[in-house]
Amino acid sequence: xxxxxxxxxxxxxxxxxxxxxxxxxxxxxxxxxxxxxxxxxxxxxxxxxxxxxxxxxxxxxxxxxxxxxxxxxxxxxxxxxxxxxxxxxxxxxxxxxxxxxxxxxxxxxxxxxxxxxxxxxxxxxxxxxxxxxxxxxxxxxxxxxxxxxxxxxxxxxxxxxxxxxx
Amino acid sequence: xxxxxxxxxxxxxxxxxxxxxxxxxxxxxxxxxxxxxxxxxxxxxxxxxxxxxxxxxxxxxxxxxxxxxxxxxxxxxxxxxxxxxxxxxxxxxxxxxxxxxxxxxxxxxxxxxxxxxxxxxxxxxxxxxxxxxxxxxxxxxxxxxxxxxxxxxxxxxxxxxxxxxxxxxxxxxxxxxxxxxxxxxxxxxxxxxxxxxxxxxxxxxxxxxxxxxxxxxxxxxxxxxxxxxxxxxxxxxxxxxxxxxxxxxxxxxxxxxxxxxxxxxxxxxxxxxxxxxxxxxxxxxxxxxxxxxxxxxxxxxxxxxxxxxxxxxxxxxxxxxxxxxxxxxxxxxxxxxxxxxxxxxxxxxxxxxxxxxxxxxxxxxxxxxxxxxxxxxxxxxxxxxxxxxxxxxxxxxxxxxxxxxxxxxxxxxxxxxxxxx
Numbered sequence: 117x118x119x120x121x122x123x124x125x126x127x128x129x130x131x132x133x134x135x136x137x138x139x140x141x142x143x144x145x146x147x148x149x150x151x152x153x154x155x156x157x158x159x160x161x162x163x164x165x166x167x168x169x170x171x172x173x174x175x176x177x178x179x180x181x182x183x184x185x186x187x188x189x190x191x192x193x194x195x196x197x198x199x200x201x202x203x204x205x206x207x208x209x210x211x212x213x214x215x216x217x218x219x220x221x222x223x224x225x226x227x228x229x230x231x232x233x234x235x236x237x238x239x240x241x242x243x244x245x246x247x248x249x250x251x252x253x254x255x256x257x258x259x260x261x262x263x264x265x266x267x268x269x270x271x272x273x274x275x276x277x278x279x280x281x282x
Numbered sequence: 283x284x285x286x287x288x289x290x291x292x293x294x295x296x297x298x299x300x301x302x303x304x305x306x307x308x309x310x311x312x313x314x315x316x317x318x319x320x321x322x323x324x325x326x327x328x329x330x331x332x333x334x335x336x337x338x339x340x341x342x343x344x345x346x347x348x349x350x351x352x353x354x355x356x357x358x359x360x361x362x363x364x365x366x367x368x369x370x371x372x373x374x375x376x377x378x379x380x381x382x383x384x385x386x387x388x389x390x391x392x393x394x395x396x397x398x399x400x401x402x403x404x405x406x407x408x409x410x411x412x413x414x415x416x417x418x419x420x421x422x423x424x425x426x427x428x429x430x431x432x433x434x435x436x437x438x439x440x441x442x443x444x445x446x447x448x449x450x451x452x453x454x455x456x457x458x459x460x461x462x463x464x465x466x467x468x469x470x471x472x473x474x475x476x477x478x479x480x481x482x483x484x485x486x487x488x489x490x491x492x493x494x495x496x497x498x499x500x501x502x503x504x505x506x507x508x509x510x511x512x513x514x515x516x517x518x519x520x521x522x523x524x525x526x527x528x529x530x531x532x533x534x535x536x537x538x539x540x541x542x543x544x545x546x547x548x549x550x551x552x553x554x555x556x557x558x559x560x561x562x563x564x565x566x567x568x569x570x571x572x573x574x575x576x577x578x579x580x581x582x583x584x585x586x587x588x589x590x591x592x593x594x595x596x597x598x599x600x601x602x603x604x605x606x607x608x609x610x611x612x613x614x615x616x617x618x619x620x621x622x623x624x625x626x627x628x629x630x631x632x633x634x635x636x637x638x639x640x641x642x643x644x645x646x647x648x649x650x651x652x653x654x655x656x657x658x659x660x661x662x663x664x665x666x667x668x669x670x671x672x673x674x675x676x677x678x679x680x681x682x683x684x685x686x687x688x689x690x691x692x693x694x695x696x697x698x699x700x701x702x703x
């Protein structure tokens with residue numbers, strides 16, 4: 117068992133305590149692993165679950181770490197690779213696509229100088245395609261860290277939104 | 283058109299963070315009534331109103347409850363499917379956001395009626411902002427003794443746990459959802475065993491959509507038969523529809539069954555953008571079916587939509603105007619399934635890949651008549667032999683579009699490239 121922030125702990129300072137809070141909120145219930153991973157992912161500035169975190173959770177939940185890796189690779193909302201401080205998720209399903217989400221995507225690409233699947237040099241933004249996240253009444257919609265923005269039509273609106281993030 | 287409120291009657295009437303406020307508008311009266319009824323009576327009430335499951339499969343709900351009651355088991359489970367993943371479908375979001383306590387009450391009633399002692403709500407990660415609302419509702423219901431042991435002094439135990447999905451459309455499928463609740467990747471499994479016999483943690487399980495459940499407390503208290511007075515003979519009552527795409531006022535509306543599609547699209551949703559012409563409407567999300575403009579005068583009922591080659595399904599309506607071609611629409615829809623297929627069974631994994639490729643060829647004008655025949659064949663094979671509902675329904679839209687818009691799939695000799703093989 118790993119001790120709280122012990123020198124041997126592969127987790128950065130304070131992370132272990134935060135993970136324990138997440139585990140406690142889910143009653144240390146291994147069946148809640150998907151929810152636990154979603155919360156754990158939010159503890160990381162780049163919105164992913166680093167490998168040491170997976171091992172730590174597996175140990176605390178007494179479940180095989182392969183089960184965690186299986187979930188990380190299966191669910192599209194979970195990532196085991198660093199993303200960005202602000203992953204920009206452009207909806208690519210029907211209601212948004214027929215409402216010019218393609219122009220939303222091209223404005224983002226142009227403003228940030230990146231394509232889908234790429235990250236800006238400062239690690240602040242990454243551009244991702246998302247399937248329908250149920251904001252069809254706000255099409256074309258953009259989702260950033262769970263928050264939905266839309267409808268986003270004009271270049272100015274989009275630029276203001278990006279500037280306004282933190 | 284006047285908006286008839288039955289399912290949505292509580293919307294905006296109480297503070298969704300307070301159980302006291304909910305009880306002031308008649309909250310938990312339905313549960314108090316239910317615990318003095320036999321579970322079979324409740325199932326019969328649902329059956330009398332001919333309620334069909336609102337998730338998309340349109341299964342007779344009263345029958346489902348009777349079947350769930352009949353299954354023997356020390357522990358039984360009710361799952362509320364709040365993994366609303368169909369495209370253009372966001373009605374459950376509104377029900378949870380505006381009336382969370384009603385859903386909790388409905389689940390307790392379902393528990394009583396079926397003799398279940400565990401309730402799970404499986405909500406998609408996209409609705410994470412609604413988690414605190416539901417967790418609060420569950421906690422308050424527990425504090426007031428509506429959840430826990432010996433509820434209302436009837437020796438009935440029931441508890442609700444909230445589970446989160448993480449962006450997998452396939453987890454709306456029963457067996458996949460169950461695996462996800464068990465803490466695994468949500469890959470569907472073969473049936474049988476059916477989940478009503480062996481579902482989550484191998485317990486008898488009844489799975490119901492948010493809207494289906496939400497209807498039950500209102501039905502129990504509807505003594506004057508307001509609900510039954512709406513709709514048509516076979517499609518009784520009202521339905522939530524979510525309209526989006528090329529409409530001026532996208533949103534969720536409660537309509538009496540029998541309202542025409544025209545009234546929904548042009549009346550409630552404000553019609554198409556200025557100067558645009560209707561190309562098609564897709565009913566029931568990505569796995570639904572498409573129809574041309576002649577659907578507009580069809581009444582929105584199970585039977586009429588079916589006779590026009592579409593289905594109510596999830597209650598979503600994707601309105602597409604002529605700026606998007608039928609082929610582009612189909613490619614967008616295909617992108618969805620190519621992304622969301624779990625890849626476990628061959629027909630769905632390979633079928634989606636090859637149909638995507640053929641659609642691309644059609645779009646580029648390089649498809650042959652043989653490609654089109656092959657595409658149709660693959661679509662049929664998928665619907666017959668896929669492991670789960672995702673693969674079985676993935677090509678519904680394509681097959682319906684091939685019937686409605688045959689001209690799109692006509693390949694001229696010129697397009698075959700001139701090489702005779």
